[in-house]
Amino acid sequence: MIELEHPTAHGRSRASSALPREIVVVGSVALDNVETPFGRVENALGGSATYFATAASFYAPVKLVGVVGDDFPPEHVDFLRQRRVDLAGLEVIQGGRTFRWSGRYEYDLNTAHTLDTQLNVFAEFSPKLPATYRQPGLLFLANIAPELQRAVLEQIERPELVALDTMNFWISSRRDALAEVMRCVDVVLINEAEARQFADTYSLLGAARTILELGPKAVIIKKGEYGASMFTDGEHPGETYFFAPAYPLETVKDPTGAGDTFAGGFLGALAREPVLDTAAFRRAIVHGSVMASFTVEDFSVNRLRALTPDEIGRRFAEFQAFTQF
Amino acid sequence: MIELEHPTAHGRSRASSALPREIVVVGSVALDNVETPFGRVENALGGSATYFATAASFYAPVKLVGVVGDDFPPEHVDFLRQRRVDLAGLEVIQGGRTFRWSGRYEYDLNTAHTLDTQLNVFAEFSPKLPATYRQPGLLFLANIAPELQRAVLEQIERPELVALDTMNFWISSRRDALAEVMRCVDVVLINEAEARQFADTYSLLGAARTILELGPKAVIIKKGEYGASMFTDGEHPGETYFFAPAYPLETVKDPTGAGDTFAGGFLGALAREPVLDTAAFRRAIVHGSVMASFTVEDFSVNRLRALTPDEIGRRFAEFQAFTQF
Numbered sequence: 001m002i003e004l005e006h007p008t009a010h011g012r013s014r015a016s017s018a019l020p021r022e023i024v025v026v027g028s029v030a031l032d033n034v035e036t037p038f039g040r041v042e043n044a045l046g047g048s049a050t051y052f053a054t055a056a057s058f059y060a061p062v063k064l065v066g067v068v069g070d071d072f073p074p075e076h077v078d079f080l081r082q083r084r085v086d087l088a089g090l091e092v093i094q095g096g097r098t099f100r101w102s103g104r105y106e107y108d109l110n111t112a113h114t115l116d117t118q119l120n121v122f123a124e125f126s127p128k129l130p131a132t133y134r135q136p137g138l139l140f141l142a143n144i145a146p147e148l149q150r151a152v153l154e155q156i157e158r159p160e161l162v163a164l165d166t167m168n169f170w171i172s173s174r175r176d177a178l179a180e181v182m183r184c185v186d187v188v189l190i191n192e193a194e195a196r197q198f199a200d201t202y203s204l205l206g207a208a209r210t211i212l213e214l215g216p217k218a219v220i221i222k223k224g225e226y227g228a229s230m231f232t233d234g235e236h237p238g239e240t241y242f243f244a245p246a247y248p249l250e251t252v253k254d255p256t257g258a259g260d261t262f263a264g265g266f267l268g269a270l271a272r273e274p275v276l277d278t279a280a281f282r283r284a285i286v287h288g289s290v291m292a293s294f295t296v297e298d299f300s301v302n303r304l305r306a307l308t309p310d311e312i313g314r315r316f317a318e319f320q321a322f323t324q325f
Numbered sequence: 326m327i328e329l330e331h332p333t334a335h336g337r338s339r340a341s342s343a344l345p346r347e348i349v350v351v352g353s354v355a356l357d358n359v360e361t362p363f364g365r366v367e368n369a370l371g372g373s374a375t376y377f378a379t380a381a382s383f384y385a386p387v388k389l390v391g392v393v394g395d396d397f398p399p400e401h402v403d404f405l406r407q408r409r410v411d412l413a414g415l416e417v418i419q420g421g422r423t424f425r426w427s428g429r430y431e432y433d434l435n436t437a438h439t440l441d442t443q444l445n446v447f448a449e450f451s452p453k454l455p456a457t458y459r460q461p462g463l464l465f466l467a468n469i470a471p472e473l474q475r476a477v478l479e480q481i482e483r484p485e486l487v488a489l490d491t492m493n494f495w496i497s498s499r500r501d502a503l504a505e506v507m508r509c510v511d512v513v514l515i516n517e518a519e520a521r522q523f524a525d526t527y528s529l530l531g532a533a534r535t536i537l538e539l540g541p542k543a544v545i546i547k548k549g550e551y552g553a554s555m556f557t558d559g560e561h562p563g564e565t566y567f568f569a570p571a572y573p574l575e576t577v578k579d580p581t582g583a584g585d586t587f588a589g590g591f592l593g594a595l596a597r598e599p600v601l602d603t604a605a606f607r608r609a610i611v612h613g614s615v616m617a618s619f620t621v622e623d624f625s626v627n628r629l630r631a632l633t634p635d636e637i638g639r640r641f642a643e644f645q646a647f648t649q650f
Contacts, residue, residue: 107527202432205575226551229573238646243570248554248562250530283649319376321563325605 010072020060020271021137021160025052026127026152027144027260029066029090033102033116034299036109037192038253044300045076046101051257054301055264055291056140057083058312060271063133065089065152067125071097077171079305081188088130096121109255109296110224129155138267141185142260143167146177153184154223161276163187165263171198183215189223189263204229218281220266220288223257225252230285232278242278244285245322247293247315254299261304290315345385345596346462346485351452351477352469352585354391354415356398358441359426359433359624363578369625370401371426373467373490376582379626380589380616381465382408383637385596388458390414390477394421394446404630413455423448434580434621435549454480463592466510467585468492471502478509486601488512490588496523506541514588516547529554543606545591545613547584550577555610557603567603569610570647572618572640579624583617586629590596590616615640 027049033042050065056062063086070092080087099122102115127148134156141149141164149164162185170178171194178198182188188211192204199207208219208231221229227245236242269287273280290312297303341433352374358367378387383569388411395417427440452473454478458482466489468472474489487510496519503523507513513536517591524532533544533556546554552570559565591613598605615637622628 045574075582109527178426198347202434205573223551226548227568227570228569236643237573241573241647242650243552243647245552245554245568246532247567248556250528256413260535279650286650318561318563322566324570325567325569325604325612325645 020268022061022063022064022135023038023056023107023138023267023271024063024089024129024133024136024159025049025056025142025157025264026065026089026149026270027140027142028050028069028125029064029097030099030101030122031071032256032300034101034105034254034256035236036105036163036254037107039299041254041299043073045079046256046300047099048257048260049297050076050080050141050146051260051301052142052264052267053080053085054083054304055295056268056271057085057264058291058304058307058309059265059268059269059287060138062086062268063136065072065127065128065129065133067091067093067099067121069098070094071096071119072098079301086132089133091128091130092249093121098122101264103256105255107118109252112256121187125276127152131260135159137161138271139163139265141165141181142263143170146174146181147169148178149181152183153181161186161267161270161275163189163263163267165189165259166194168194168197179214185216187218187220188216189220189222189266191224191259195219195221196249197262205231207256213273220285222253224258227284228262228289230281232281239278242285244319245287247319248322249293249297252296255296256299257301258296260293262288262292265289286316286319287312291299327626328330344599345507347386347388347460347462348381348463348465348592348596349388349414349454349458349481349484350381350465350467350589351390351392351414351454351474352377352465352467353447353450354393354397355426355447356396357581357625358425359429359579359581361430361624362432362581363576364624365581366624368398371581371625372424373406373502373582373585375401376585376620377465377589378405378410379629380586380620381593381596382410382589383616383629383632383634384556384593385463386588388409388414388455388461390454390458392416392418392424392446392450394423395419396421397423399478404626408595411457414453414458416453418441418446423447425580428581430580433484434577437581448549449582452477452480462486462559463596464488465588465592466490466506467588467645468495468496471495471499471506475502475509478506480643484590486511488588488592488596489598490514490584493519493522504539507536510541512543512545513541514545514547514584514591516549516584520544520546530556538614545610547587549580553610553614554586555606557606564603567607567610569607569614569644570642571614573647574618574622575633577621581624582613582626583621586620587613590614611641611644612637614644618647
C-alpha cells in the first residue's frame, strides 16, 4: 500500500526505479454505437481499457489486458500500437465477436441510455497476464466483475499502487465481492451515484468514509460535468479533501469514456511522479480532468488521436487558473 | 459599472471612501415552515433579504428594504438589530400578514418542494428607499419582480456595484423585463437550472455568454452541493472562468437560504475589498461559499446566530486547501 502521508514507506525502493512507471490496465475493449444530440458513430473504438490506455499512453508505457473477437478492425489495433500500447495481453478469440455497446445520450449528457449490450467474447473474459506484465509499477482494474479484478491481483507482484473502478451493476449484484477487492486496493474511483449506492447514503462524505474504512488510502468520486472530489483519511477537511472542477466546455459531443480517460490521466500522471504523496495525487486528478475534458470534445477516442503534450500542458495550466484565489 | 480588468475606472474615487462599503439589500422577509429528513421548523425567520443581510452583516453595514405584517415576531426584529442591520427600510403593514412559505426537502436536498406560498403583504411590495439608503456602495437586488428591481435602481445614486438574483418564476413570466434589468447590473447571480432556462441552452458556458452579452461584467452560476462558477468577459477560459467547490458537509440539515447567504458573503467580502477586480471577486465567491456552507448546517439562520469571524476565517482557509495543487 502506498502511504499518502509517508510516501517512502514501501518495500520497493523508489530510488532504484526509473520513471515513468509501467502501467497495466485490465478491462473491456469494445465496438460502440453512440448517438448524441451532436452526431453519431458506429463500430467506434470503445471499452474501458481502450479509453484508459489511450489517455495514459500520453504519460507512460501502458500494457493492456483484454479480449476481442476476430471481427476487431485492424485499424483499431494499429491505433493502439501507434500510441505504443503493449497489446501482448489482448486476447483475440478466433470465430468470436467483440463486445458491442449501443447507447444514446440526450442534451443532459450525464446519463447514458443503453440501447443494446452484446457481451460476446467479453462474457467469458478471464484475464491472463503475460509474463512481461507481472511487475507493473501501477495497476488499473477497470470496470469488470470484482472476482476478475481479484484474479488479476493474484497474478502479479504487488504494484506500488493499485486503483479500481466499478459500476452500479456490480454494486447491485456483487457488493460483497466488490467490498473484498476494495480492501486490496489503494485508490477507488467511483462515480457519485455509485458511491451513494454502495454506501447507502446520500452524503458523499459519508460514502467516501464507508469506502475508506475498507482500506483504500483515497476515494475519488467522479461527478461528470461537476468535476471530481478526492477524500483521504484524516480528521480535518482542509487536509483530506481535494476538489477539481470540470473544464468549462461549450459543447460536450460524447461523454462516453470520460471516466476511463480520467483514470488514464490520473494513473498516467502518477507514473511520472517520483513520490506518490497527496500532492502528487492532486496534480494527477487534474491531469485526469484534463484528459476527460479532451475526450468528451469528440466521439470515441477521436479527440485524443491528434492531441499533443503542449495542449495537455496548456489545459493543465488553465485548471490552475480556474481555482486560484 | 465596475471594470474587472481596470478596477479604477469609476466616477467615485475609491481612495476617498472608507472601507467597508455600505450594502443595501431589497428582497423578501418571511416566516418559513420547513421540513427536511433532519427535522422541521415553523414560523422560522426566512426570506431572501433576511438571509442575505444576516450573512453580509459579518462583513459590512447592511441596510434592508422589505415589508412585513404586524404579525412579524419582535424577536426576529431583535435578531436583525443585534446583527446591526439597519431596518429603517423595513415597512410594517398594520393589520397585514407577513409573507409565509412552506416547503419540504427530500434526502436529495437540491430541490425544494413548495407546499404553500402566502404572499400576503409581499404581494403589494413596492420598495421605498429611506433617504439614508440612497448612496450605498453596493446594492443587492434579491429575488423579486424585475420591475421592482428596476424601480429600486431609479431611487438611488448608482452604486459602485449592483448584483441581482432571480428565479424560474420571473424567467417564465417576465423574461423581457428581467433581461432589461440585467442590462443595468454588474453581477448576475443565478442557479444553474435557471441559467439554462433563461438562455434556452444546456451549456452553462453558453448560458453565461448569453447573460454577459446583456452587459453584466460577471455571471455567477450557483450549483448547490456542486459549488459555484463565475464567468467573466474574454476569450481565454483560464482568465475568464473561476470555480469554487461547495464545502464537503456530512449532513445538510436545511438548504433554504443557501443562495442568499452565498450572495451575502459575496457582497459582504467585496465591501471590504479596496479594489473590485477579478481577484477580489474570486475571494468574495469563496466567502459566499463559506457563508452558504454554515447556513445549511442548521435550519433558518440558526447556524449564523453563534457564528464567529474566527470560524469564517478557518473555513476560508480550508477552501484554499481544497483546491490547491
